[in-house]
Amino acid sequence: MREETDLAALPRGPEHDADPTETPGFVEAALGAIESRDVDALRALVADLHESDLARLLEALPPADRPQLIELLGSDFDFTALTELDETVRVQILEELPTQTVVEGVRELESDDAVYILEDLDDADKQEILAHLPIPERAALQRSLDYPEESAGRRMQTEFIALPPFWTVGQTLDYVGETEGLPETFFEVFVVDPTYRLTGSVPLDRLLRTKRGVKLGEVVTPDRHVVNATDDQEDVARVFERYNLISSPVVDDAGRLVGVLTIDDIVDVIQEEADEDLKALGGVAGDEELSDSFWYIARSRFSWLLLNLIAANLASFVISLFEGELERMVALAVLMPIVASQGGNAGTQTMTVAVRALATRELRASNARRVVARELLVGLFNGVVFAVIMAVVVFARFGIADLGFVIALAMIINLLAAAFGGIMIPLTLDRLKVDPAVSSGPFVTTVTDVVGFFAFLGIASLWF
Amino acid sequence: MREETDLAALPRGPEHDADPTETPGFVEAALGAIESRDVDALRALVADLHESDLARLLEALPPADRPQLIELLGSDFDFTALTELDETVRVQILEELPTQTVVEGVRELESDDAVYILEDLDDADKQEILAHLPIPERAALQRSLDYPEESAGRRMQTEFIALPPFWTVGQTLDYVGETEGLPETFFEVFVVDPTYRLTGSVPLDRLLRTKRGVKLGEVVTPDRHVVNATDDQEDVARVFERYNLISSPVVDDAGRLVGVLTIDDIVDVIQEEADEDLKALGGVAGDEELSDSFWYIARSRFSWLLLNLIAANLASFVISLFEGELERMVALAVLMPIVASQGGNAGTQTMTVAVRALATRELRASNARRVVARELLVGLFNGVVFAVIMAVVVFARFGIADLGFVIALAMIINLLAAAFGGIMIPLTLDRLKVDPAVSSGPFVTTVTDVVGFFAFLGIASLWF
The missing domain is CATH 1.25.60.10 (MgtE N-terminal domain-like)
Structure with a gap:
């Protein structure tokens, strides 16, 4: 062969x-x-x-x-x-x-x-x-x-081993050893009452370390984090991650055991969720897959780009308010994209951090103020640094000191706006129950483009 | 209390x-x-x-x-x-x-x-x-x-249970039941030869279902995917994900068992890696944490923004090549950011998909050609659609049909460039062993800005 x-x-x-x-x-x-x-x-x-x-x-x-x-x-x-x-x-x-x-x-x-x-x-x-x-x-x-x-x-598996609390460890071991048709793999036996309500679970290693005569009811520990069958898989994934679970019983609304979730299913969920957030931030639908057809992808990318086109036209409208200034001083046209682009990138940085921290629940009501304050400080700091750099560059390039001041001022304003928009937009969307990963981007870019062009051209129109 | x-x-x-x-x-x-x-x-x-x-x-x-x-x-x-x-x-x-x-x-x-x-x-x-x-x-x-x-x-735990193949299941069960100081939790016993070289593992559920007289050597299965202690945690995480592993033995270069990795450690790695890619794409250092100080964050964000500033100045230089055209026709200044921005967003979409697919090893030599071709087609398709939309908008706004043609042509060119750069830049960086998640962004934006301004203003200068 x-x-x-x-x-x-x-x-x-x-x-x-x-x-x-x-x-x-x-x-x-x-x-x-x-x-x-x-x-x-x-x-x-x-x-x-x-x-x-x-x-x-x-x-x-x-x-x-x-x-x-x-x-x-x-x-x-x-x-x-x-x-x-x-x-x-x-x-x-x-x-x-x-x-x-x-x-x-x-x-x-x-x-x-x-x-x-x-x-x-x-x-x-x-x-x-x-x-x-x-x-x-x-x-x-x-x-x-x-x-x-x-x-x-x-996501749960409905095959599991559920036993009454009065069974002994010995009985349990014999049952597991001799019964056909048990789940292919399992990590614990569950203990339930006569109405199938969950008491807790006994991991296999504990079972092995307990004397045969002991009753399950004596070694069972109640699960701290019982999953309800209607819980969203993303919330469940967070519980698994946080409490380092390998598996978890799943109960219905009456507390009756209906299934078991194992970490390998949850790993897929964690991957999917991270994937969706990452793609959403890049303007790609969360369910886009590498094997999707040209046509499906072209359509799904289109809607995001259309939104962006509207934002870009809005920015363009702001520019058109200053046609007079642009005609008088073409250097403004040459420089204005720098202010907008720098703001866009700074805003994206802040937004990325905010969206991720919201997804992992690290950003919460209790620390939001500190994070907002820190982002504004970072924006101010970087704004000042880049303002100085650009003032020097512009003076070297055009020989007009005033133009250097104008771009410096606009840079500081736009990096502050970027920090503010980059954090407040995701926070607000999250509060409105809109997924901040999907929707923040276009808003943040609109803010930084509009503020960038308006600040730079507006200050220029006052100055010159 | x-x-x-x-x-x-x-x-x-x-x-x-x-x-x-x-x-x-x-x-x-x-x-x-x-x-x-x-x-x-x-x-x-x-x-x-x-x-x-x-x-x-x-x-x-x-x-x-x-x-x-x-x-x-x-x-x-x-x-x-x-x-x-x-x-x-x-x-x-x-x-x-x-x-x-x-x-x-x-x-x-x-x-x-x-x-x-x-x-x-x-x-x-x-x-x-x-x-x-x-x-x-x-x-x-x-x-x-x-x-x-x-x-x-x-990442591995060095506490594990390793037994010789001639031990019976009964001996093993008794040993596990009676020995103090075994690992706190474990999911399998490992079988090793006298030099501690790994033969394979026996999961606890299999142990429980095997007759006491059977030797471990008869029920052991060699692990298909043995992890080497020097393997990178990211590669290991991929193996766990792909083969739905709960735990895996870790061996040294001589094949001797030195530890065991469990999925709960790997979940943290999966999270970290997804986190790093997501942040990297947003221009944020992978190790930035919500609890980091203002000063640490300001510096770490600065370097990415500096790179972006250089790219923006390059784009600005391209614009300055067309100062004459801009002076003659201020509408060009008003419209040019639209072409650049649309290209930047389309390029980011393609780049996001490419970076993620490279990270998950879904994008490989065997399918790269198909994906590149598809992205170019998507770029062409969306380029044409947005070209038509903008031609109409520009004609309605400025009443100059030729200007509509110019922006349409530039839009198609830039969305093709965005697709090409969006996929080829990550692929090339990956081939050069540079992390595409960290480095693709500024390159892609530079391409779409430079091509966007150059195509639009260049065509305009030929046309008018």
Whole structure:
């Protein structure tokens, strides 16, 4: 087999850099096997792949070949791989696969992975797949899907071990050792009362260190931070981060245990949220993915740029108020973008810090005043420094001392405005329950452009 | 006790929003207890606090009171709380505490937390504390500190359970049940050969489900992704994310087991890295913290703004090449910032996507061409749309059709330049091993400013 020899002969980097899809010839070998419908070769090729690498392979294939690979592999294809794909790619694949294949694949999954795969499908497709599942599985998935999008209920796994407090550690160990069909991996057993209300959890390591005769009720600790199934995943992620949790029980409004969240799902949430904030600050939609089509991206970028165009025209209108001054002194036209640009960048710095600190809840009512004061001081300080620099530069370049004073004054004003806008705009948006990451940028730039041009040209018109 | 009644009477929000430092009166109560040196009141106040909340309380106190709180609490203060502080605050506290207090606090910590606290101290302080520790503890910490900064060796915990392959599951369970001084929490036992080389690991849940007579060697699975102690923490974080790991053994260059990394440490790394990229894109130093002083921040923001000032002066120089045109037609001065600003924003969008995709390794050699082509297409498409919009706006505003054509053409050129620069600059920096998140911004803005002004004014000078 050519492929296998190729793979074995490869120089291996550090273990964790071994991404098979980056191995020269790997994707081509898979493609060849798909096109010649050589199931054995394909199976051999993907046999050792982790689900994440299988997902990488799928993404590296031309769209038409993706469902084919899944169909050829049949039950050898681990549907967990689909949870590691970009949403666009996942939905495309699921839409092209026969319902029966999806149903069989979903049945093999842990509940949280099944929900993850189903939730992006449109309602008709979702219902069709659910209809083909056995009733208990269907009911469990439906219950998770009934929770709001991006809630803990959507992300939780509904397989867990819940036991009564009067069971002994010995009984528990025997039960875990002998029972079939327990969750694939678990880190604790939960203790519940007869109405399934959560008492707390016993981590496996504590279970192992406790004498067999002790009752669970004696070693259970109440969880300090119980997640409600309707909690937003972002809030849950914050709790996990803050309290260094590995897993957490999830309860319904009545306090009954309905699922368990583990940190690996939460890591994805943390990534997603950081990703969304970062993209939003850059004027990109949070859900934009590298695999999205040209058309989708062009439209989603357009709206932000349109907003910016309006802001730019507003700034341009401010400039037009001073046409007379510009005609008399062309140096003003040459210099005015410097003041605006410096303000824009200083404002972006402050805004970035403010948006991030709001997202991580570090910026709170209790320290907002201190941060605002500090930002204004920083703006004033840098404003003065850059004012001096530009005054010297302008004098050297144009030989007009007064022009140096004008730009210096405008620079100080605009860097103060930048600091003020950069912090107050995100704070205000946050208070109005508007995501400051998405909306602050255009406002801040408008402030610094308008103030920059107005201050510089306005002072010039008074001065000269 | 006034404080306790206050706390109990508080309306409780969702469990995880209960941040005691946000509780009105809590910080004041703690402050009062510190100042009256009322140890009992202080102890009662912080008794139920999670280490993260204790950290919040420390941050909310005036700097001078922080070490006092620790001293007053004595052995009731959990030094783990210090790992949850901003670096600035942690270092300040450690510098003010008597060496003996720090030594006793550090001794109570898990090795990874101890390293985390020690590594930021300057060498003299670090050595003084190490010198006061018992030799075995000192040696273990020193070994971790000898690994490079931000490496897996610095983040790993050196407490773990390593057993020979010929031990049975029964022996293992008994050992774990009866031995004192095992790690506080653990998720697996590791199997090593006589030279301590790692064979693999056995998760606790698998251990529980295996018959007592089975040998560890028969149930152990080799870890697919073994972390080397010298690996960079960012690479390690990527492995954890990608393969959904909860913990991973860490080996030295000879393959000997030296520690274990758990996901809760990695979550902090993921957060830090996302944070650094987000801040870098906004022109803020990655290590800037909300608690940093005015002076530190003013200096760190200054350098980025200085770079921007140079770029802005370059753009201003380009404008000055067309002074004649600007004097003849003041509308050019009014309109030129629109072209530059629109390009700057489009370039930032593309750059944001490129920088993020490079950081997550989604953008790779294998798909770079497709992404570049797509970005250029998006640039062309949006360029044409905004060209049409601006042509209409300019004609309506100035009544000069030719001016509309000029701005339209310049807009298309600049949005193409923005797309090209937005993707090629990060790709090139990445190839040159320069962090694209930190350095792309000023280059991209320079390109869009220079091209924007040059295209608009240049075309105008040819046309009119």
